[in-house]
Amino acid sequence: MNTFSRIIGTGGYLPKNVVTNADLEKTVNTSDQWIRERTGIEQRHVAEDGEHTVDLAENAARLAIEAAGISPQDIDLIIVATTTADQVFPSTACLLQSRLDIHGCPAFDIQAVCTGFVYGLSVADKFIRTGTSKCALVVGAETFSRIIDWTDRNTCVLFGDGAGAVVLKADNTPGILSTHLHADGDFAKLLHVPSGVSTNYPAVQEGRAYVEMAGSEVFKMAVKILGQIVDETLEANGLERQDIDWLVPHQANIRIIVATAKKLRMPMDRVVQTIAKHGNTSAASIPLALDHAVRANDIKAGELLLLEGFGGGFTWGSALIRY
Numbered sequence: 001m002n003t004f005s006r007i008i009g010t011g012g013y014l015p016k017n018v019v020t021n022a023d024l025e026k027t028v029n030t031s032d033q034w035i036r037e038r039t040g041i042e043q044r045h046v047a048e049d050g051e052h053t054v055d056l057a058e059n060a061a062r063l064a065i066e067a068a069g070i071s072p073q074d075i076d077l078i079i080v081a082t083t084t085a086d087q088v089f090p091s092t093a094c095l096l097q098s099r100l101d102i103h104g105c106p107a108f109d110i111q112a113v114c115t116g117f118v119y120g121l122s123v124a125d126k127f128i129r130t131g132t133s134k135c136a137l138v139v140g141a142e143t144f145s146r147i148i149d150w151t152d153r154n155t156c157v158l159f160g161d162g163a164g165a166v167v168l169k170a171d172n173t174p175g176i177l178s179t180h181l182h183a184d185g186d187f188a189k190l191l192h193v194p195s196g197v198s199t200n201y202p203a204v205q206e207g208r209a210y211v212e213m214a215g216s217e218v219f220k221m222a223v224k225i226l227g228q229i230v231d232e233t234l235e236a237n238g239l240e241r242q243d244i245d246w247l248v249p250h251q252a253n254i255r256i257i258v259a260t261a262k263k264l265r266m267p268m269d270r271v272v273q274t275i276a277k278h279g280n281t282s283a284a285s286i287p288l289a290l291d292h293a294v295r296a297n298d299i300k301a302g303e304l305l306l307l308e309g310f311g312g313g314f315t316w317g318s319a320l321i322r323y
């Protein structure tokens with residue numbers, strides 16, 4: 001009998017500290033109206049000093065484990081998707097593993113920026129399908145606020161911090177039906193943090209390693225590519241647009257989300273939307289949105305979900321899931 005992976009629990013966590021558009025009006029030349037109209041964002045959560053990516057990841061992971069009704073010791077694979085690791089090493093996944101008192105199972109980070117969670121889900125699904133793993137914890141966690149120049153209105157209004165998690169378990173019936181991953185490094189410079197450990201390390205040490213983005217170019221590419229990945233995912237599964245019950249998109253901009261929903265001819269009340277309250281939390285955005293809809297009792301067992309994301313790299317990907 002074939003082995004598949006199923007999501008058996010979700011969790012989400014947002015830092016307590018909220019920064020509203022009105023707060024940003026006081027620090028950069030912007031307006032609540034501009035931010036709402038161009039992005040759909042009203043507020044974002046920003047981690048306090050001393051609150052780190054692993055803290056957010058641990059909170060989300062514990063909630064997912066509780067929802068799954070398992071013990072941390074049942075987990076035999078930990079993947080954390082993050083752009084904002086706590087340390088150069090060890091990985092945030094290893095830090096999380098220690099927090100959860102889990103010992104010996106593989107634990108590693110994945111870096112695909114906003115597509116990171118979909119990449120992590122795809123890798124965990126393959127571990128389970130090949131019989132290497134039986135119960136995987138996949139987390140998307142970010143303190144993206146740490147790589148934002150809070151004086152740059154082009155970027156600082158867009159992003160926030162948070163973490164989302166799922167527990168995936170081996171099952172005889174499919175939960176994850178297919179995943180589709182892509183990247184094209186030729187577009188690196190349209191959306192990047194130009195400084196890193198081996199390039200301009202002083203900027204990293206001094207906290208000046210910031211996101212730079214050619215917003216409107218990224219916007220156009222995101223709309224085009226997300227439309228293509230919707231087609232690719234439906235075609236691979238022999239499905240029609242109307243078969244999808246819920247679109248769970250990466251939350252970067254409400255206008256990108258609306259364009260993808262249009263492509264699917266999906267009414268907006270079947271599209272999970274957390275952008276207004278969360279902003280763009282990069283790798284955390286999709287699992288946070290999923291957890292939000294599951295806990296609101298919107299997404300129900302047996303429904304068909306399309307998760308899709310696009311981010312720096314460029315990277316993009318999707319997952320089709322029978323929940």
Ligand code: ACO
Binds near residue numbers: 034222311312
């Ligand atoms: N407040 C007021 N005005 C602003 C602000 C702001 N916060 N930011 C930019 N503007 C100005 C610009 O300076 C420009 O002014 P100008 O015409 O005088 O030059 C004007 O607004 C229009 O700027 P555009 O960049 O053309 O605005 P656009 O409609 O494209 O919206 C935005 C900008 C929101 C950034 C949009 O392009 C976007 O969402 N891009 C995609 C983001 C994304 O999807 N990222 C991918 C995932 S993120 C990741 O992977 C890390």
